[in-house]
Amino acid sequence: MLSPALTRIIALIVKEFLALLKDPKSRSVLIGPPFIQLIVFGYAATFELKDIPYAVYNEDRGAISRTLEAEFAGAPTFRHVATLSSEAEMAPLIDSRKVLLVIHIGQRFSDRLLSGENTQVQAPLQVIIDGRNSNTAMVAMNYVRSIVDQFNRQWMQERGQPGMPAHLESRAWFNPNLESRWFFVPGIIGMLALITTILVTAMTVAREREQGTFDQLLVTPLRPAEILLGKTLPGFLIGMVQGTVILLIVTLWFKVPLLGSLPALYCGLALFLLSGVGVGLLISSLAVTQQQGLLGAFMFVVPAITLSGFATPIANMPPIVQAITRIDPLRYFMVILRKVFLEGAGFDVLAHQLWPMALIGTTALALASWLFRHRMY
Amino acid sequence: MRHSDNTPRGNSTMRLKALVRKEFLQIVRDPSSIAIAFLMPLFLLLLFGYGVSLDADHVPIAFVTEQPSADTRDFEASLLGSHYFAVIHAHSMTEAEQALREGTVNAVVRLRANFGERLRRPDGAPIQVIVNGVDANTARLTLGYLEGAWGNWLTRRADSNAKELNTPVRMEQRIWFNSELKSRNFLVPGLVAIIMTLIGALLTALVMAREWERGTLEALLVTPATMSEILLGKIVAYFILGTGGMLMTVGLAVWLFGVPMRGSFWLLWACASLFLLAALGMGLTISTLARNQFVAGQIAIVGTFLPAFLLSGFIFDIESMPAAVQAITHVVVARYFVSIVQTLFLAGDVWTVVLPNALALVLMATLFLGVTWRKSRKRLE
Numbered sequence: 208m209l210s211p212a213l214t215r216i217i218a219l220i221v222k223e224f225l226a227l228l229k230d231p232k233s234r235s236v237l238i239g240p241p242f243i244q245l246i247v248f249g250y251a252a253t254f255e256l257k258d259i260p261y262a263v264y265n266e267d268r269g270a271i272s273r274t275l276e277a278e279f280a281g282a283p284t285f286r287h288v289a290t291l292s293s294e295a296e297m298a299p300l301i302d303s304r305k306v307l308l309v310i311h312i313g314q315r316f317s318d319r320l321l322s323g324e325n326t327q328v329q330a331p332l333q334v335i336i337d338g339r340n341s342n343t344a345m346v347a348m349n350y351v352r353s354i355v356d357q358f359n360r361q362w363m364q365e366r367g368q369p370g371m372p373a374h375l376e377s378r379a380w381f382n383p384n385l386e387s388r389w390f391f392v393p394g395i396i397g398m399l400a401l402i403t404t405i406l407v408t409a410m411t412v413a414r415e416r417e418q419g420t421f422d423q424l425l426v427t428p429l430r431p432a433e434i435l436l437g438k439t440l441p442g443f444l445i446g447m448v449q450g451t452v453i454l455l456i457v458t459l460w461f462k463v464p465l466l467g468s469l470p471a472l473y474c475g476l477a478l479f480l481l482s483g484v485g486v487g488l489l490i491s492s493l494a495v496t497q498q499q500g501l502l503g504a505f506m507f508v509v510p511a512i513t514l515s516g517f518a519t520p521i522a523n524m525p526p527i528v529q530a531i532t533r534i535d536p537l538r539y540f541m542v543i544l545r546k547v548f549l550e551g552a553g554f555d556v557l558a559h560q561l562w563p564m565a566l567i568g569t570t571a572l573a574l575a576s577w578l579f580r581h582r583m584y
Numbered sequence: 585m586r587h588s589d590n591t592p593r594g595n596s597t598m599r600l601k602a603l604v605r606k607e608f609l610q611i612v613r614d615p616s617s618i619a620i621a622f623l624m625p626l627f628l629l630l631l632f633g634y635g636v637s638l639d640a641d642h643v644p645i646a647f648v649t650e651q652p653s654a655d656t657r658d659f660e661a662s663l664l665g666s667h668y669f670a671v672i673h674a675h676s677m678t679e680a681e682q683a684l685r686e687g688t689v690n691a692v693v694r695l696r697a698n699f700g701e702r703l704r705r706p707d708g709a710p711i712q713v714i715v716n717g718v719d720a721n722t723a724r725l726t727l728g729y730l731e732g733a734w735g736n737w738l739t740r741r742a743d744s745n746a747k748e749l750n751t752p753v754r755m756e757q758r759i760w761f762n763s764e765l766k767s768r769n770f771l772v773p774g775l776v777a778i779i780m781t782l783i784g785a786l787l788t789a790l791v792m793a794r795e796w797e798r799g800t801l802e803a804l805l806v807t808p809a810t811m812s813e814i815l816l817g818k819i820v821a822y823f824i825l826g827t828g829g830m831l832m833t834v835g836l837a838v839w840l841f842g843v844p845m846r847g848s849f850w851l852l853w854a855c856a857s858l859f860l861l862a863a864l865g866m867g868l869t870i871s872t873l874a875r876n877q878f879v880a881g882q883i884a885i886v887g888t889f890l891p892a893f894l895l896s897g898f899i900f901d902i903e904s905m906p907a908a909v910q911a912i913t914h915v916v917v918a919r920y921f922v923s924i925v926q927t928l929f930l931a932g933d934v935w936t937v938v939l940p941n942a943l944a945l946v947l948m949a950t951l952f953l954g955v956t957w958r959k960s961r962k963r964l965e
Contacts, residue, residue, distance in 0.1 A: 304923070330752060332755050338763065349724060355755050371708050372741065376712050498794070501881045510635075519637060524634065545718050
């Protein structure tokens with residue numbers, strides 16, 4: 208036999224699920240947007256460049272400069288757009304964004320290279336780049352640099368010159384090909400779970416308030432604590448199910464390696480959803496109408512995602528903003544997701560991320576239930 | 585009952601004035617509208633202006649020298665002299681790898697015991713670099729900075745030591761429009777587009793949907809005002825509100841964030857007005873189709889705010905997306921405006937960028953406003 212309190216809570220949870228899933232509009236909100244966001248984010252969010260449009264302005268007509276030109280033409284990341292014959296053609300092309308960069312080979316390039324054998328004369332290669340998007344410019348510059356480095360090595364080797372006194376041997380751990388998709392896609396699990404949980408919990412109470420059914424709930428034998436529990440659990444369960452579905456898509460469709468401990472990941476997800484539900488209830492205890500609930504959710508979710516390190520690293524933020532990110536539960540879950548997926552982490556590494564989420568969750572829930580009591584009667 | 589068109593009561597201008605006044609009273613008296621119109625732009629501008637940065641500065645790196653010598657100190661100096669790195673000394677490779685695993689450093693640079701000796705051998709000395717690749721973009725930037733520091737160090741050595749060779753080809757970079765490569769300079773102008781999308785589409789969608797939901801639109805229709813006048817009243821009111829938001833954002837971008845404004849302000853204003861009309865058109869279209877606040881809010885966020893964020897070139901480069909996603913970006917109104925604001929702020933009045941994009945904005949605005957106008961007429965008569 209179940210205790211009467213448990214029966215009441217289960218009945219309330221069933222009612223919540225029915226209310227959510229029977230209404231086609233709320234149902235579509237639960238399924239459509241997360242899926243669209245997952246696909247769009249998965250494919251659109253990348254910092255890698257491909258098909259970098261470029262132009263060549265070669266004032267040197269020697270064979271060597273042509274070899275260098277051919278290096279760029281053969282590189283899969285570059286797309287040749289134009290060959291310029293005067294400096295004046297440069298500005299219109301870059302201004303109108305037809306090319307991202309212009310490679311300018313000066314008049315005496317071949318001469319200097321040949322006379323430079325066994326001396327220290329260098330042949331300059333000028334790269335003019337559109338800096339409007341600073342990140343794109345920086346990434347493109349690195350691609351150019353690696354082609355030039357390659358050319359230099361080959362040149363010295365062919366002439367039997369001793370190599371550079373020192374060279375870099377670079378390796379990347381955890382993500383050997385430096386694919387930014389591996390960085391973004393696991394983070395989507397946290398982002399979408401947060402959006403759904405907060406929306407579901409923030410809207411349920413507001414909807415009942417607006418429709419007047421909340422007063423009806425209060426005259427039932429349900430105690431305030433039971434109502435609270437009945438309102439929290441559906442959001443939590445939906446977050447769990449959605450998180451699992453996205454997790455499957457991330458590993459099976461986007462093929463991101465999942466190296467670490469799955470129990471640790473789920474423990475993190477549970478604590479994270481706890482804090483999500485806590486904040487959602489906090490919003491709904493303050494919101495009187497659905498519009499206020501929606502706005503409140505928006506006002507929490509947007510900064511929570513921005514400051515979580517999802518797209519841009521927390522380390523780049525000013526110190527004060529970095530301090531603020533410590534109250535963002537998504538920040539901790541992002542670390543867990545990436546550490547478990549890519550670095551193969553287990554419980555031992557993740558303790559520092561788990562307890563802050565538990566603390567945020569319990570504080571938010573305690574505050575929400577206090578506010579509920581005070582606004583209910 | 586609607587009035588008949590040949591016996592109007594009062595003139596049209598007077599009714600329009602009254603409608604605009606009504607909209608403003610509604611905006612001022614509803615705290616959530618004020619929140620979206622004034623506080624949210626300010627809040628988002630500060631949040632993104634300060635919170636979103638792609639400039640990796642003072643990247644923590646662990647530096648391991650197995651046998652310190654004049655050569656290793658020389659190389660170290662080139663790292664210490666760069667503001668890109670915050671160098672942390674590690675006593676052993678195990679310690680450095682541990683720091684990399686824990687995430688306290690982003691990269692490890694290691695000079696082996698025979699570094700000085702191998703420097704003088706023909707095959708050269710290796711400098712071992714390990715980066716944490718989880719954040720691929722930061723890892724790439726870090727590698728780029730390290731290569732830069734390495735190249736400068738080699739040139740300096742060659743200059744001071746006649747025996748050593750220089751790299752045959754030296755790369756000289758000239759960066760136009762944003763010579764310090766500050767990411768804020770391209771993110772903050774893009775925010776103008778995001779914030780105007782928010783006011784134009786989200787706020788308008790919610791407000792119009794509320795009128796449908798509460799039935800106040802029908803109440804308005806029994807007055808002498810026609811449907812076009814009601815729509816025009818809304819457009820005028822939210823157009824003024826959106827222009828206010830635009831002016832505030834541009835002002836803060838220039839004075840608070842110090843983004844250069846190289847193009848003409850009036851041209852920016854003109855393009856912003858076109859964009860605002862298109863955004864208002866989207867908001868009205870959404871609310872006419874949804875007629876429910878919750879659904880309208882959802883569609884506005886998923887259909888206008890997120891695309892403006894992700895698919896407009898605001899952060900992520902459109903040309904690097906897969907072809908199918910690139911095709912989708914052509915229907916994202918913000919894409920055209922982001923391109924215009926980034927150019928007007930950083931490059932100046934480049935007509936080859938402004939004109940085609942402005943033309944696209946005109947088309948989008950006509951399309952969305954046309955759809956709203958037709959839909960609302962059809963459904964009510």
